[in-house]
Amino acid sequence: MLFFTLSVFSQIDNKKTSITIPAVESKKDSADLSPLVPSKPIENNKSINPLNAPKISTNLNLPKKEFSMFPQENFGNPGELFVKQINKNIEDVKLSPEEVERRNGSTTNQFLGDFKSGAKFVNVVYRDHGFTDGDVIQVLVNDDIIQPRVYLTGGFKGFKLDLQKGFNKIDFLALNQGSSGPNTAEFRVVDDTGNLVSHNQWNLATGVKATIIIVKE
Template identity: 40%
Template structure:
């Protein structure tokens, strides 16, 4: 019995020594050297969420000041026909402008009345105010024996008639002006030659209108003139001085 207890005691001592030896032989890690660098270990806070109980703010829409209906849309209807924002009746027979001068609508009638008065007095034709005066086309000096005068109506062909004279001698009593030039040969006297071109009438579309071109005996253009809206009975004159 004593031998058995001795063996158990020896076995226990040997097992304890072996366990202590085994635990001393395990690997122990070497801690890292302290380099003096500090790290921030503070964990950032998560953003706070909007509380579910926060009230929802309704959007505010500003009224349109240019739309009168939006201002009164929330008002109760009224039986009065003169309420604010009601559209007026736009039916009219004339063009209106809210910012125009009220007297402007009478201007066309006044101009029409004036136009009729000028026409009745023979002071205006269809193309404007009639010229009621003689026209001077100036002076020409030449050694030519004769001139070739060309006349035409530069406007609409409406029946214009012209009388052609030289030193009060009638060369053509009545010349009908067309769209093409009509020629007249005028022999020149020594000294002064007064050439007159008289408007015998006004055409159906207005005053007498004519273009005149004068060439010498060498077919050189000496002058090119015209008259516009000349009244009946008035003349256009050219003074020609023939030199020897």
């Protein structure tokens, strides 16, 4: 019995069995495993709505020179010109009429007096008593032009006048006001013996006359 039992157990232990599991083919994976290829850049598509693509203008219209109602001077600022003009007007308001006339020049003809003389002739001389700025005058005697255009300098210049019996009217007509205005001058009338007959000054606007009369006795 013992021998039979051992023989049975020995056969069972030596018998080897195996279970074969058949391989089942899996279904093909639905995922696309194709290699990745870099995408191409998007080319300019002419069908794109032009409203979506802003246009860049290469012709830039730069602003033109700013318009100014004032002349362009060297100091340039129009406001400065305006302030200077206002200040000048205010100063004129503060001045008396006589002071304004001396500053801007008389706009009415000036009578500078009449003088008696028994001399045969007189010397009439004149000069710019202010800054020499280009003042020019015309000289008339009894309404006849004897000096058509005289440029006034800092030194005296003039002419000899033979006196006629009676009135000898001498007019000094301002042809301009120079560069600084008004037309300014000093004149002297000296007789043939060296005596001073008349001495005065004028401040004239353009086109205005200063007049003296010498009466020969």
